[in-house]
């Protein structure tokens with residue numbers, strides 16, 4: 001028989017039984033006992049941590065139980081708190097550590113829940129089904145598990161920021177509006193992004209519409225807006241970020257806005273400022289992910305616009321550089337565009353530019 005040590009306790013606004021999905025939208029704190037403080041050394045290097053806690057209000061157990069979605073399941077096939085060993089585990093995002101206080105988002109544990117252990121968490125790619133690689137993302141969209149989607153989006157984007165969170169949330173909203181939760185990257189969906197900022201990365205990873213699978217259109221307008229259409233539908237959905245969003249962000253996360261100005265706009269600040277900017281960015285992005293659609297977006301139905309299927313063209317070999325290229329791109333006497341010295345438009349941070357410089 002092992003004995004468990006209580007290493008700390010949860011501080012949450014939820015004092016009694018509540019909807020776990022609602023609870024996950026809010027920040028909570030884990031207060032670690034002073035005697036275990038050394039054990040937190042370098043914990044802030046983990047963006048996500050696994051919390052092992054006790055269901056302290058739960059008594060007894062059921063071997064079969066109706067789960068959150070009303071499906072009858074065995075206790076070991078479900079997350080019911082009524083279990084022979086009343087232990088819960090949840091992966092949360094670690095927003096901040098101040099001394100012995102951890103601020104986390106995504107914890108579905110009530111106030112005063114005893115915490116027994118904490119471990120670093122790394123995304124588990126065994127969750128990816130090889131025959132349906134987007135199944136996992138789609139199931140997270142279905143259950144509004146925004147934090148996990150946002151965590152995953154960070155892999156593509158490289159950092160967490162409110163723009164990425166908006167892209168993730170706008171995608172979830174649009175996908176649910178058009179009831180398209182089975183995108184398999186086979187050109188059934190078209191996403192139109194009106195910006196190529198952080199927002200666009202949230203769109204690509206969550207909707208699965210990318211340049212590579214001929215499902216992403218870039219319109220060089222500079223609005224934080226996404227339109228999503230399903231092939232054959234008459235209407236699509238446009239989700240546009242509200243004009244007062246940045247004002248709202250400044251009110252809720254003034255430190256993030258200050259550091260954004262310093263680190264990104266002025267390209268100044270120390271390494272500590274950069275580290276603080278990333279921490280504040282993570283805090284603000286998971287904060288945005290918990291906001292309601294009404295506070296963030298204007299959602300409207302629009303006439304559908306979807307891409308034609310990708311043209312299949314034959315290849316040519318350029319006589320100058322001997323590289324193979326799409327025949328549809330040939331110029332003059334069969335040269336590739338770079339050997340022909342054409343000025344090629346390109347997409348960069350400024351949008352579509354007509355010059356290469």
Ligand SMILES: [Zn+2]
Pocket residue numbers: 157159160161163164198
């Ligand atoms: Zn970003």
Ligand SMILES: [Zn+2]
Pocket residue numbers: 318319320321322323335336337338339340
């Ligand atoms: Zn060439």
